[in-house]
Amino acid sequence: MATTFALMIQPAEADADRTDFADTFASVDPEAPALSVGELSTQRGDGIFESIGVVDGHPQEVDAHLDRLAHSARICDLPAPNLAQWRAAIAAVAAHAPAGESVIKLILSRGIEHGPTPTAWVTLAPAADFTAVRTNGIRVVTLDRGYDSTVPARAPWLLLGAKTLSYAVNMAALREARRRGADDAIFVTTDGFVLEAPTASLVLRRGDRFITPAPTGGILHGTTQLSMFAYLEERGYESGYEQITTTSLATIDAAWLVSSVRLAAPITSIDGSSIPTDAAFTAELNAYLLSARD
16 A cells, blocks of 8 residues: 555644644655654654544544544553644545545654654555455454453553554464464454454454453454444444453354454454354445445
């Protein structure tokens, strides 16, 4: 995905009382160097990010993404972002989006080592074509995350639950899944509980109830999962958060990996065991997720 537009942000104080932030934005050539060699986002992965799906120029679930950006900043001891400024930056970048699907990425870094302020920028790029995975589904394997379900409360310095730039482990998990003949992975704890995928939320169906792992064990609260649950509840289904055991995965009626850009990808198998799928129902979900949502 080649970046087509980039905007650097001079971060405003979180409580800055202003409505016009145009003088804090600077568009830059997306193919030209823009960061210092001392930038901590590249040296240490010391920063946070959000990826926002854009459909026909409309950025999806902006408020939910900004709330999660602020949540990640708190966990990582980064200065609180001025959400009005970020909202204005998203609108400015989305104005350059073509028809179809794109992705806006928000990045907030600790900045230059020993520097005075964070570094912040927003980018726009075309989204990959996920038609095939939305239609045909994906095979997943479970992978041990390497900690038990009590670790997030015991060790907050691990930054579990923050969407940080340190994604090397997530990418390694995807490579391991492919080595095992699968398309994606689901992280599980050492004491047998389901977490999330490296880049997506997990949604399971049992009858007319849809569930996702409770966001208490270092799990990101999925923005698209929240939209999906709101849609399902409007249609009369139940939804909720549960502590899900790995053994219970064998009893589900359907499952999806859900994310802002890929949307709802039906799971066809877990660790080699087939999972029922409903192509028509999944198509309805994705039609909703492709509609303009705030």
